[in-house]
Amino acid sequence: MGSALVLIFAIMSVTSRKLLRAAIYLLFVLIGVAIFYLVLDYMFLAAVQIVVYMGGIVVLFIFSILLTSHLSEKLQVVKPLEFIIAALVSLIGAGVALSVISTHTFKPVVADSPEITVFEIGTQLLSYGKYGYVLPFEVISVLLLAAMIAAIVIAKREKKPES
């Protein structure tokens, strides 16, 4: 059910001609992903998915859509030829990936502890040994700093030069 939800709303989200509706459809896609995590028993990840993506990111999307465009505005209609080519390419891509994945025999994984506690996640995140993630954690902070400065550089308006 989760995957049907994700698929249907993902297609609706990219084909919708109204930006706000696309954002709402995206919300349902993200709910579907949260369902995946719940089915896999990743309780913490599911909670994070709901709080961060639905609570934070989609709301931000909606804010920015409302701030930058008018509600009645519609996106351009895609030309039929472009639509057919794009649909063909994505269908072929999906077909290749699906056929390859379905024919591959995966090695069975021994699931020793289905429930991963927040405590484990926390220690892993700050451990610097093997399977520790402190370095990526720190690099992400540099990435965020750079992204913030980049956003400011683009958003800051100054008066046009005279030349």
Next chain:
Amino acid sequence: MSFSEIFLMRNELLLVTAVLVILIADLSFDADKRKQFYYFSIFLVFIVTVSGLFPAKSGLLFGGMYQTGPLQAMMKNILNFSTLIILLQSWGWFSHVNQQKRIGEFMILLLSTLIGMGYMISSGHFLMFYLGLELATIPLAALAAYDYYNSKSAEAGIKLILLAAFSSGIILFGISLIYAITGTMYFEGAGQLIDGSTLSVLGLVLIFTGLSFKISLVPFHLWAADVYEGSPIALTSYLSVVSKGSAVFILLIVLNTVFASLNDIWDPLIYIIIIITITVGNLFAIRQRNIKRFLAFSSIAQAGFIMLGVINNSAFGVATVVYFMLVYMFSNLAAFGVVSAISAETGKESIDDYKGFYGTNPKLSLVMMLAMFSLAGIPPIAGFFGKFFLFTAAAEKGYYILVLIAVLNTIISLYYYLLIIKTMFIEKSDTPIPFFKSNLPMKISLVICVLGMVITGFTSGVFDYMVEMSDQLFSDMY
């Protein structure tokens, strides 16, 4: 991991420090002291570059997430050094009144992409590889849209960010497939567990495709010309040398470590890509009238030549690529330096404006001529040896037809490089670009480039040293 080991990542640590110092120092230099601020930032980048010249130790940090050695250090040195040269060439553009305020932001974003490239090259884990790639890309989109009152620049920014997102998505899908097969994200573990199944081939193709966007190999090159044309010229040269170089380096490392056992599969893949890349790059370069677009297509063709070395999966192949990148850096940055000087002085970027340039600015024309000769691969200059070694690397694997096609394409490329020289030296114009004096940093950078082009060509020790270093990729670490 002891405390002293953390200095294995001195390159990245110093760069992060430099970024933070620039961020704070930006506030304390007033509007009339921007030139001092510029020199101060250059000095910081200079320190980082020099620190890379000290002998580099090999080692693993953070349980194998970060791995370094002389080869990685050499790659980072090339990238740092190119960044330094590009920044030296940028004063002409920075000195415009409305840019002076924003030198700090430009430096910070440029250096943070350099941090990302450092982590990417040193990554021993797919997560670090991906994070480094993102850090090396996202700020570039902001820099491409830096001249936001210029619609072409905004277009460049949008194109870059959309394609970066797209290629990152492809790479992530590839990584997820590899993870599904092997159950590990570490390069070392994944390399041992890849079994040659169809799924792992799909993973290889997807990761290769994603990186091809960055290297701008045909058919993933369509963004290059528009982005190169729209971006500020400092960023154009950065994209064509540093960004491309870092992607080539990580491709070398990933192919030769993680996908070493799939060599039979990526060989024909690269074979075809090389042929279409050089041919398309060359044929389109002939038609260009804008010098930035021209250099964009020329750099696409050069990327095809670089792949000739990648196809040889031995220490010699790796060394030819690193050596060619060094030579390519000097030659391409010399060309971009001249273009940048003219663009900052007169705002002209069309090839037709270069008519009669020799009559008014003989020194700059000579530098441009040397750069064009080096890019085309005319013997006494380093570019010849770079190409020669790449051809040898491909021939060593027995791909004689491929080498023949590449040599034929070199002749085509010689034609369009000579067209530029002909425009500057022989054709006359009623309104040539008037004589102007370049500023001091630009002069220094051009002298470095010219010396580099000559010296790296004549000293055989450089190449031997690189072969020696490249051995470690195949021996002690894995």
